[in-house]
Amino acid sequence: MSGFQQLYYTSCEHGLSGSSGFQFNAVSAQVSAETRHRVEGLAGYEPPRSLLESDAPELLARCPVNLCHTRDRQGGATTLCVRYVGRDSARRFGNYFAHALHSEGPPVEGAYARDGGGPLAIELWDSPVWTTQVAATTEIPELPAPLPRGPLSPRSAHAFLRAHPHAEQLPALLAAVFAALAEDGSVVVIDETTDRVAHWFAAVSYLLPPPLARTLTFATYLLRPTRSRLHLIGTVPEAHTGFGPDDEESYTVFDFRAGRFPDVVPTHHLIRLLTRIGVGSIRSLWSWTAEYTHGQERALGDWHAPVAAAAAAGGIELTDADVRAVIGWLPGAAHLGPRRAAVAAAIHHRHRDLDDDQLAALSAAAAAGGDAALHQELEGKLHQSRIRAYVTGVENAPGPVPLTHPAERQRATALWQRLLGEAATSRQRVRLLLWAVGARLTPPPELLTNMSLDLARALLGASDASRGLRAEVTQLVHTLPEFRAALATAVQEVLDERGGQEQLFAQFPAELLSERDLGRRTRLLEHYWVAQAEREPARTVDLLFQILEVRGEAAPDVELLRGLWRGPSPAWTHEEATEIARRLPSDQPVGGAVDEWFDRAVKQEVRGKDDLRACLILCETLSAPARFAWLRVVTQDCVQVTLQLDAALREATEATALARVFRISQIEAWAAPRALRRHRLVPAMLTLPADPARLRTEISAFDFSLADSYLRAVQRAAVTSSHVDEVLFSHVTGVIAINDARAALPQAHLEIVQTLRLHIAQHWPSELLDRLSRALRPYDTRLADAYQEYAEHRLGRMKKWGRKLSQRRSSDGPRPEEG
Known part of the structure; x- marks a missing residue:
C-alpha cells in the first residue's frame, strides 16, 4: 500500500458539488465514486440533544467523536473521524466535519510482527492526522503510510481498565466481539464519553488476534446504534438506543454507565487466557504467536492452541484447558517443524500431572521435532505411568506392548525392578510379571526365578482368589515358564511339609499345572492325576492305569479307588467297569477292593435301554473264566442269571414259555434281570407265537406289571x-x-x-x-x-x-x- 486517499465531507460553500451545503469539500485525486458514496453514507452525525447548539470551543470539545472504520468486499479499508463543528457558513447548527482515509487492497497483516507495521484503526483515535479545517481547493494529497498513532496504546488501555469500575466485564465483551465477528452481529458499548468507548475498543482490538483485529469494523459514536450493523458500536447515555425484541439476537449491549450487561455470554478458554495475560502484555504474546500459526486460523478454537503454545514458551502459566488444547493441536501442527519439540518441552517441564494420552502426544511431538532426549524422557515417564496403572489395577489401563529397541528394553527393565518393592499384593506381583512378559523385558534370571517362587508360595496359601486374579494367574502360567516351574516347586514343598494335601491339585492355582510341568515327580503326578479325575471324569479310567503304571502295581487298592471316584456312594459306571475289566491283567489276582467294586457295578440300577445294553456288555466281559474268578459268589450268580435271561430272550420259540423263564425269585433282587423284564420281555414275546391254551390260563401267573x-x-x-x-x-x-x-x-x-x-x-x-x-x-x-x-x-x-x-x-x- 503506497498511501491513504483523503476525503473531507462537511457543510461548506465551496466543494465538489459547486454549491453550498453538505458535500465533499476536497478529495484526493484517485478517490473513486464508490468510495465517495461509502464515505457519504458513514459520515452522518447526530449530536446528543443537550449539545446540539454547542458553539463555544469548550462545548464542542465535549461533543462525542465518531471514529468509524469499515472494509469493502475487496478488502479495502475506510476510516473516518467525524466531529461536531456546530454552525455552518450560514450560521445554522448541526454541521459536522468528516475526515476520511481510504486504502485499497487487503488489510495490512503482521501489525505486531518484529519488523513493525501500521497502526490498528482504533489507534488513530485522536491522532494528529485528523483535521476539521475546510480545504481551500477541492484536491488534497494522499497521506503516506504509516499513519501517526494517537494516544491509545496497550499501556493506556491497561491503565484505563485498572481504573474502570466494570473492568471485570472485559472477558464477556471480548467474547461478544468474537461472536460478532463470527456471526456478523453487533456489540453496543455505552459509556460516559466516546474517549472511554475508544479505550474499550482499543482493549478489545489489542486482545483480538491481529488478523481478526484488522477485520473489526466499528464506530465510536452513533446516536442511533440500531441503524448500524458494524461489529462494534459506541454511544453515550443520551443515545436513542431503543432496542426492540427483534434486535436482541443482533445486538449485544454493554452499558458501562448504568452497569447493565448481558446475562450470559459464553466465554471460551482462549478469552480467559487472553484476559488473564492482559492488555498490557499482549503485544509480546502476539509477536510470539506469529511463529506458531499457519495462517488458516479463523474461529476461537483455531487460535486457542497456538496462542497457548506461545504463552507457554514465554513462561506464562497455562490452565488445564489450555494444556489440553495445545496437546490436542500438536499432532496436526506439522508446520511448526522443530518448534513442535520445543512446545512439547515447555508443556512437559511446567505440567507434571499429565495423563498417559497427553504424555504420548508430547512424546510423539518431541520425536517429530527431532528432540531425541525429550522423546526418551517422555517415553520413560509414559512407561512408568502405564506400568503403575496396570499393576495397581486402574480401570481401562492399557496392557504392556513389546519393546523392540534394546535401550528402551533396558530402561524399562530397570524401572520394572524398582517397582518390585512397591507391589503390595499378590495380584500386583502377578501383574508385574505379566508386564515383564508382555513388554519382553529381560530381568536377571535369578531375580525372576525367586520372585516367581515367592509368588507361587503366596498364591498356594490364598483361599479367596478373585476371578480377576485367577484369570491373570492362568495367563501367567501359560506365558512364563519360570513361574510354571516355581508353582510346581511350591506344590512339592507343601506336600513334603504337610500331610493330607492330596487334593492340592484340585485347588487354585495348582490346578493350572500340567503333567509336563511335574516331570518325573511321581508323587506329584499321582496327586495331579487324582485331581484331574475330578475335573475330567471321562479320563478317570485312563488316569487309574497311569497311576498303577507309575506305582508298578497290577490292581488298585481301596484308597486309590475312593480318591478317583468320589461321592457318597462311589461306584464305577457299567462302561468304566467293562473297560477296567478288560485292562486288568487276567492272569493275576486283583484283590478284595476290585471284587467289591465290580459287585456294585453289576448290581447298580439300570436306568434305560442304553444302560441295559452297557450292563449286558459288562456281564459278558466278566463271564470270561479268568475274570469270573475275580468275582464274589453273589456277583457271579447275578452275572449268570442276567446272561441266562438275555439268552432266553434271544433263543425262546414260544411266548408263554419265555414268560415262564422270567418267573424266578432273583428277578426282584437284582437290577439287571428286572431291567430285562421291563425293557425286553414283552417286545420279545410279541415276536414269538403264543399258545392260546397256555396263555389263557397262565397269564394269571404274570405279575401285574408284566400282565399290564x-x-x-x-x-x-x-x-x-x-x-x-x-x-x-x-x-x-x-x-x-x-x-x-x-x-x-x-x-x-x-x-x-x-x-x-x-x-x-x-x-x-x-x-x-x-x-x-x-x-x-x-x-x-x-x-x-x-x-x-x-x-x-x-x-x-x-x-x-x-x-x-x-x-x-x-x-x-x-x-x-x-x-
Missing part, C-alpha cells in the same frame, strides 16, 4: 396293525380266550380284554372272524358262536351292499368309457 404291559401291547398291535399275521393272531386268540373265572385278572385287565373283544368283532373282516371262531371253539364255544354270527352278519351286509351297487350301475346306464 403285555395286554396293552397286544391291544395296541391289534388296533393299529394293517395286517394280522400268524403271530399276532395267536396272541389275540389267547387273550380273547382268557378264562375270566380261572385267570382271576384284575378289573383293569379284564376291561382291556373286553375292549379288545369288542374291537375285533366290529373291525375285523368276516374271513378273520370266521377263522377266529374256529380257533376259539376248543376253549369257549359261546365266544366262538358269537364271532361266527359276527362273521355271517358282516358277510351278509357285504353281499347286500354288492347287489345294491350292481343295481345302481345298471340304472345309471353305461359309463362313457364303456359306451
Whole structure:
C-alpha cells in the first residue's frame, strides 16, 4: 500500500458539488465514486440533544467523536473521524466535519510482527492526522503510510481498565466481539464519553488476534446504534438506543454507565487466557504467536492452541484447558517443524500431572521435532505411568506392548525392578510379571526365578482368589515358564511339609499345572492325576492305569479307588467297569477292593435301554473264566442269571414259555434281570407265537406289571396293525380266550380284554372272524358262536351292499368309457 486517499465531507460553500451545503469539500485525486458514496453514507452525525447548539470551543470539545472504520468486499479499508463543528457558513447548527482515509487492497497483516507495521484503526483515535479545517481547493494529497498513532496504546488501555469500575466485564465483551465477528452481529458499548468507548475498543482490538483485529469494523459514536450493523458500536447515555425484541439476537449491549450487561455470554478458554495475560502484555504474546500459526486460523478454537503454545514458551502459566488444547493441536501442527519439540518441552517441564494420552502426544511431538532426549524422557515417564496403572489395577489401563529397541528394553527393565518393592499384593506381583512378559523385558534370571517362587508360595496359601486374579494367574502360567516351574516347586514343598494335601491339585492355582510341568515327580503326578479325575471324569479310567503304571502295581487298592471316584456312594459306571475289566491283567489276582467294586457295578440300577445294553456288555466281559474268578459268589450268580435271561430272550420259540423263564425269585433282587423284564420281555414275546391254551390260563401267573404291559401291547398291535399275521393272531386268540373265572385278572385287565373283544368283532373282516371262531371253539364255544354270527352278519351286509351297487350301475346306464 503506497498511501491513504483523503476525503473531507462537511457543510461548506465551496466543494465538489459547486454549491453550498453538505458535500465533499476536497478529495484526493484517485478517490473513486464508490468510495465517495461509502464515505457519504458513514459520515452522518447526530449530536446528543443537550449539545446540539454547542458553539463555544469548550462545548464542542465535549461533543462525542465518531471514529468509524469499515472494509469493502475487496478488502479495502475506510476510516473516518467525524466531529461536531456546530454552525455552518450560514450560521445554522448541526454541521459536522468528516475526515476520511481510504486504502485499497487487503488489510495490512503482521501489525505486531518484529519488523513493525501500521497502526490498528482504533489507534488513530485522536491522532494528529485528523483535521476539521475546510480545504481551500477541492484536491488534497494522499497521506503516506504509516499513519501517526494517537494516544491509545496497550499501556493506556491497561491503565484505563485498572481504573474502570466494570473492568471485570472485559472477558464477556471480548467474547461478544468474537461472536460478532463470527456471526456478523453487533456489540453496543455505552459509556460516559466516546474517549472511554475508544479505550474499550482499543482493549478489545489489542486482545483480538491481529488478523481478526484488522477485520473489526466499528464506530465510536452513533446516536442511533440500531441503524448500524458494524461489529462494534459506541454511544453515550443520551443515545436513542431503543432496542426492540427483534434486535436482541443482533445486538449485544454493554452499558458501562448504568452497569447493565448481558446475562450470559459464553466465554471460551482462549478469552480467559487472553484476559488473564492482559492488555498490557499482549503485544509480546502476539509477536510470539506469529511463529506458531499457519495462517488458516479463523474461529476461537483455531487460535486457542497456538496462542497457548506461545504463552507457554514465554513462561506464562497455562490452565488445564489450555494444556489440553495445545496437546490436542500438536499432532496436526506439522508446520511448526522443530518448534513442535520445543512446545512439547515447555508443556512437559511446567505440567507434571499429565495423563498417559497427553504424555504420548508430547512424546510423539518431541520425536517429530527431532528432540531425541525429550522423546526418551517422555517415553520413560509414559512407561512408568502405564506400568503403575496396570499393576495397581486402574480401570481401562492399557496392557504392556513389546519393546523392540534394546535401550528402551533396558530402561524399562530397570524401572520394572524398582517397582518390585512397591507391589503390595499378590495380584500386583502377578501383574508385574505379566508386564515383564508382555513388554519382553529381560530381568536377571535369578531375580525372576525367586520372585516367581515367592509368588507361587503366596498364591498356594490364598483361599479367596478373585476371578480377576485367577484369570491373570492362568495367563501367567501359560506365558512364563519360570513361574510354571516355581508353582510346581511350591506344590512339592507343601506336600513334603504337610500331610493330607492330596487334593492340592484340585485347588487354585495348582490346578493350572500340567503333567509336563511335574516331570518325573511321581508323587506329584499321582496327586495331579487324582485331581484331574475330578475335573475330567471321562479320563478317570485312563488316569487309574497311569497311576498303577507309575506305582508298578497290577490292581488298585481301596484308597486309590475312593480318591478317583468320589461321592457318597462311589461306584464305577457299567462302561468304566467293562473297560477296567478288560485292562486288568487276567492272569493275576486283583484283590478284595476290585471284587467289591465290580459287585456294585453289576448290581447298580439300570436306568434305560442304553444302560441295559452297557450292563449286558459288562456281564459278558466278566463271564470270561479268568475274570469270573475275580468275582464274589453273589456277583457271579447275578452275572449268570442276567446272561441266562438275555439268552432266553434271544433263543425262546414260544411266548408263554419265555414268560415262564422270567418267573424266578432273583428277578426282584437284582437290577439287571428286572431291567430285562421291563425293557425286553414283552417286545420279545410279541415276536414269538403264543399258545392260546397256555396263555389263557397262565397269564394269571404274570405279575401285574408284566400282565399290564403285555395286554396293552397286544391291544395296541391289534388296533393299529394293517395286517394280522400268524403271530399276532395267536396272541389275540389267547387273550380273547382268557378264562375270566380261572385267570382271576384284575378289573383293569379284564376291561382291556373286553375292549379288545369288542374291537375285533366290529373291525375285523368276516374271513378273520370266521377263522377266529374256529380257533376259539376248543376253549369257549359261546365266544366262538358269537364271532361266527359276527362273521355271517358282516358277510351278509357285504353281499347286500354288492347287489345294491350292481343295481345302481345298471340304472345309471353305461359309463362313457364303456359306451
